[in-house]
Amino acid sequence: MSLKDKYQSALDLAKENGAEMENFHEENDAIIFNGTVPSPYVRNLIWDKFKAINSLAKDADAPAEIHANITVKDDSVYHHHTVVAGDTLGEIAKHYFDDAKKYMAIFEANKGILKDPNMIVVGQVLAIPNP
Structure with a gap:
């Protein structure tokens, strides 16, 4: 090979x-x-x-x-994540940071579009902050 x-x-x-x-x-x-x-x-x-x-x-x-x-191309954030059905900030944090408890970091980075960490909408594009 x-x-x-x-x-x-x-x-x-x-x-x-x-x-x-x-x-x-x-x-x-x-x-x-x-x-x-x-x-x-x-x-x-x-x-x-x-x-x-x-x-x-x-x-x-x-x-x-x-x-x-x-x-x-863009290192101002770790990644951009498009919310899909079933996503929660905890699951997204677990995926990117290996720690669901870091969901508030994602919430804080997206306060311009999120008003409540328990309410995300399919199709929203969230900035995942650098770890």
Whole structure:
């Protein structure tokens, strides 16, 4: 299996999450992965995918065979989340921060559109603050 084949799922994940890839190719026994992503959250998803492919922990260093330059378009927030049916701020906080108790950080970041942390509406786009 080539390195490109090995990391294809990371490229697919990047594209599914709005990345604009400048290049993705194999060169000198390494994979070159350069592109622009919409948010720090998407950048972290891609890095975590690289690590998962190699059975590494999320907090591990990236594999040496990966040479990536991932530029973030908007780092003023961690991500923008579109509310879907069944979402709660607690579930959203659990997804992005691994801690449902951080829901108030999301509420505070969105006070311009939210009046009550228990009332979010399908279709609302919430700013997820940087952790």
